[in-house]
Amino acid sequence: MVSRTQTQYREVISACKELFLRKTRDYGTAWRVLRLPSITDQIFIKAQRIRSIQEKGTQKVGDPVHDEFVGIINYCVIALIQLAMGDSAKTELSADEVMPLYEGAIAETMALLEDKNHDYGEAWRDMRVSSITDIILMKLMRVKQIENNDGKTLVSEGVKANYQDMINYAVFALILMGEQKK
Numbered sequence: 001m002v003s004r005t006q007t008q009y010r011e012v013i014s015a016c017k018e019l020f021l022r023k024t025r026d027y028g029t030a031w032r033v034l035r036l037p038s039i040t041d042q043i044f045i046k047a048q049r050i051r052s053i054q055e056k057g058t059q060k061v062g063d064p065v066h067d068e069f070v071g072i073i074n075y076c077v078i079a080l081i082q083l084a085m086g087d088s089a090k091t092e093l094s095a096d097e098v099m100p101l102y103e104g105a106i107a108e109t110m111a112l113l114e115d116k117n118h119d120y121g122e123a124w125r126d127m128r129v130s131s132i133t134d135i136i137l138m139k140l141m142r143v144k145q146i147e148n149n150d151g152k153t154l155v156s157e158g159v160k161a162n163y164q165d166m167i168n169y170a171v172f173a174l175i176l177m178g179e180q181k182k
Helices: 005-027 037-055 065-085 095-120 129-148 159-181
Strands: none
Touching: 005 065, 005 095, 005 159, 037 065, 037 129, 037 159, 065 095, 065 159, 095 159, 129 159
């Protein structure tokens, strides 16, 4: 039986994937040249903009906060694809090559969400979107520290798990924002 969260998650990801596919058709896979720290910084810029708008209560650039959360999801997927492809020299991928990679990263991330939702009882539904933003920023700080340590950790999860958590938190934020509009 498909839960409400699974349905909402799939709806959010479907919109993110459609945008990703359209941008892939427009730009190709230029993002393949990005190293992980550059992707992390791009995600940081988006999360920091969200926080700034939340704190100020206004914005001067018309791009909605919603779109920044979508960007966080898609850049995290890019990071997961980069991790999976390793040091492959192949920079140009067709949309047909990219979509299974996108879908695989999301399938693994959604499985993580389902496991955590089981254990935490969907506590995220009672969170504020501003708290979700802060958690994403905290995860980014963790990733930056791991990257500064050449990917080495003593007891902590690595960058992959943090990118997956950021996807899930960004999806949560979009679900909650969509419910607030109703």
